[in-house]
Structures are given as C-alpha cells and as structure tokens.
Amino acid sequence: MNLHNLHSVYFLGIGGIGMSAIARWFNHIGIPVYGYDKTPSPLTETLEREGMQISYADDSRQIPKEFSSSTENKLVIWTPAVPQSSQLFRYFESQAYPLMKRSAALGLITKSMETVAVAGTHGKTTTSSMIAHLLKNAGRNTAAFLGGLTQNYQSNLILHDEGSQEAPLVVVEADEFDRSFLQLHPNVSIVTSIDPDHLDIYGDPNQFLDGFLAFIGLTSPDGHLFIHHGAYEKIKERDFGKVAVSTYGLDAGRVRAENIKAGTVAFSFDYLSEDDRIEGLKLHVPGFHNIENAVAAIAVARYFGLSKEAIKEGIATYKGVKRRFECIHSSDKITYIDDYAHHPEEIRSFLTSVKAMYPSKKLTAVFQPHLFTRTRDFAAGFSESLSLADEVILLDIYPARELPIEGVTASMLLPEINCPKKQVLSKEALLPYLKQQRPEVLVTIGAGDIDRLVEPIAKWIADDKA
Structure with missing residues (x-):
C-alpha cells in the first residue's frame, strides 16, 4: 500500500497520543483526516484546529460523506484501545474498508x-x-x-x-x-x-x-x-x-x-x-x-x-515531555509536580527523585491506578513504591479499555501502603481536601484522566498566591 496515494484516512481512537502523531503526519502530507474518539480533550481540540474532522459518537451515521461514499483509496487506522465491538469498527469491517492497526501504519511510514x-x-x-x-x-x-x-x-x-x-x-x-x-x-x-x-x-x-x-x-x-x-x-x-x-x-x-x-x-x-x-x-x-x-x-x-x-x-x-516530571508550580510555600507514572517501578523512580530534591518537606502523592488488571497483577509493588510518600491519596481505578474485575479496587492497595496518612478520595473531593490541607510538595501520578485535574489544581495554587 502506497500511503501517499490515499484519498483519505479515518482514525478510530484519534485522541490517543500515538494515533494523533500518525494523524498529524497524514494531515501534513495533504491527505484528509477524519476520526473518532470517546470524549473531547485538549489534544483532539488541537487536531480539529489543525483541520481534522473528529466525531465523539460511536455511530456510523456520523462518518463524513466524503469518507463513507466509497472504500476506494480509503484507509481506516485503529488502536486496540477501541474495542472491536465498537459500532464504527463493525461498520468499517462489514463494508470491507481496509483496516490497519496503528503499529502497522507506523511501520509502513518509517x-x-x-x-x-x-x-x-x-x-x-x-x-x-x-x-x-x-x-x-x-x-x-x-x-x-x-x-x-x-x-x-x-x-x-x-x-x-x-x-x-x-x-x-x-x-x-x-x-x-x-x-x-x-x-x-x-x-x-x-x-x-x-x-x-x-x-x-x-x-x-x-x-x-x-x-x-x-x-x-x-x-x-x-x-x-x-x-x-x-x-x-x-x-x-x-x-x-x-x-x-x-x-x-x-x-x-x-x-x-x-x-x-x-x-x-x-x-x-x-x-x-x-x-x-x-x-x-x-x-x-x-x-x-x-x-x-x-x-x-x-x-x-x-x-x-x-x-x-x-x-x-x-x-x-532539552525541556522535557508534558506529564513527565513536569513541574507545574514551585515556590517557598508549595511545589506541584505532575507525572505519567503508572507502573510500580516508575513510581519508585519518580518519588525517589522528588524526595532527593526536597528532603526536608512533606511529600503528598495523589495516584490514580490505571487498569484493573495492572492494579491486580502489581498490587504489592504499587503499595511498596507509594510508601515512599509521607501521605498517599488514591483515586478510583481508571478502567481504560477494561471492564471491572470483582474485588479489584484502589482500596485494595491501602493496607500495605506504609506511610503516616493514606486514604481513597473521589476526584470531586480531591481539590477541596488539598485546599484544606495545603501540602508542601504535591505530586499527581497516573496515566488515566488524572491529567484533567492538573489545570484546576494549578489554578487554585495560582489564585491562592502560594
């Protein structure tokens, strides 16, 4: 397949970080890009400003006519983060559109x-x-x-x-x-x-x-x-x-x-x-x-x-990558760092470095577990690595592509976390709690939608003139 000769490309899961890079490549070389994602995000909004058409409904009637009129010289690129039970996936499959995984497309491009x-x-x-x-x-x-x-x-x-x-x-x-x-x-x-x-x-x-x-x-x-x-x-x-x-x-x-x-x-x-x-x-x-x-x-x-x-x-x-040890705010009163860590060893490395930087300050870690299976498989490791913090706040597990597993919750990590203060909070309760407690060094950790909390936390700190 000559990717340069395509009429247009549709991305199932266009808001994923890897998918969006490939979508940008096609858009750059002048091939029209359409796509679907479950919810809007700052990244999908950026892609739309760059000229890509994105729908947030898993509905084949939302596919633009320019793409649905025929299958000739069309390509659908999908990520396993979108299940094959998706209505859009079933539609493209039933209409015999060429379907290619993101990884295969990247392999062809490079x-x-x-x-x-x-x-x-x-x-x-x-x-x-x-x-x-x-x-x-x-x-x-x-x-x-x-x-x-x-x-x-x-x-x-x-x-x-x-x-x-x-x-x-x-x-x-x-x-x-x-x-x-x-x-x-x-x-x-x-x-x-x-x-x-x-x-x-x-x-x-x-x-x-x-x-x-x-x-x-x-x-x-x-x-x-x-x-x-x-x-x-x-x-x-x-x-x-x-x-x-x-x-x-x-x-x-x-x-x-x-x-x-x-x-x-x-x-x-x-x-x-x-x-x-x-x-x-x-x-x-x-x-x-x-x-x-x-x-x-x-x-x-x-x-x-x-x-x-x-x-x-x-x-x-080198200035780093967003959400990789990203210092959102630093002052004498409070330091706030956000990180994408979602595996016990990543959390261990991250918290060890933060403690080395601020050895005399109290470290409060807010962690959102990512996936029920990962939480189940590495529960002991998560509890051990999170114990490096002085206070741990757990949010509910972000399910991503998975259905719940009976007995697997964020709370299951609490008993083995060895630190002075630990609890599970809802996302809605987090900011009021932080305003009341006023942490010295605050870190948010996780690969789910915890990133949606970064801006509200940063705004509170700025408004508080911390």
Missing part, C-alpha cells in the same frame, strides 16, 4: 527511513524525545513519532526536511502493548527496561521477555542495540543475533553517569564510556531516572557522530 526505535516498560517517551532533540538541535535531518507532547516542539510529531540532501533519521517510540513494536524496522534499538507489564496481553513474564527478544531480533545486523544494564541481566543468556550491544546505566554498564548532583532546578552529571567522556552536563528535567535516559540518548547521539559540544547544548536545552 520503513524507508533509517530508524531509531526506543522500547521499554519505562522511559521510552523521554528517551526517544531526548534523542530526537539532540539530533534535531545539532542540525541532523530528523523526524520523530513520539508518545508524548515534547515541550521543545509542542507536539508528538517532529517532521524532517523533505528537501534536504541528507537522508532522514526517524526516531520512534516502540510500544510493547499488543506487541506493536514488532511492526518496526529498527537500525538502532534502545531498550530502557523490561519490567513485566501488560500481562493481560502476554500472559506471563516469560512471554513478555520473549516479546522484547523478538523486538531486539528485528534490529539490523549492522546496527546497534543500547540496553539498560538491568534489562540486559535478565536476557543476557539468550540469543541476541549478530547485532552489536552496548549496556548503559547510572553506575553500571559500558556507558554510564558519574558525579551526579541533584538540584531543584537541574541535575548535573558527567557522561562516561570506555573511550569517551563528557563533563559538566546539565539536565533541566530532574530525576535520577532521567539521567539514565539521558545517558542512553547521548550514547545514540555519539553513535551518529554528534560532537561533545552539540550534546552539551542539546542536553542543556
């Missing part, structure tokens, strides 16, 4: 470009956006399909210069959900972590590891694999094929960080490999885990020949 693919249970959005920024900032002809909105480019899509004489590099976030990353064609692969997740898809941790090994196996034999040393330890006895391998980490691996200093404005560190050293790097996106992400990004940048000076500038000017 197939002809040299590809850097970033996979991992945690850190892939930050790492991929760092790599893209380092390359773009250094003048390399770079495109990127990202799983978050970069603060540097205010988008999840970075476009390469089609008129450039330099062949483009494309950076893609390789999503393990539904084995989507097996549709890609990486020349360079990065694996940030292999902590089990999505066991509703994979079944058990061994099959999860097999999925990552299959992804690694797609790497071009003359390419390179950069893998976190902890992930490498889990699979080092397995067959990697002929691809060259470099491990990385904070204090272990072929490439690593040294002289790390945590600050409230920036973290500083040195980059070190067997034959290379870059001193005095300053990263204005805090977090020890973000230093690890930066080490991987720098290793890839050096692989592509970027100078030490270009890397220092790129790291210093």
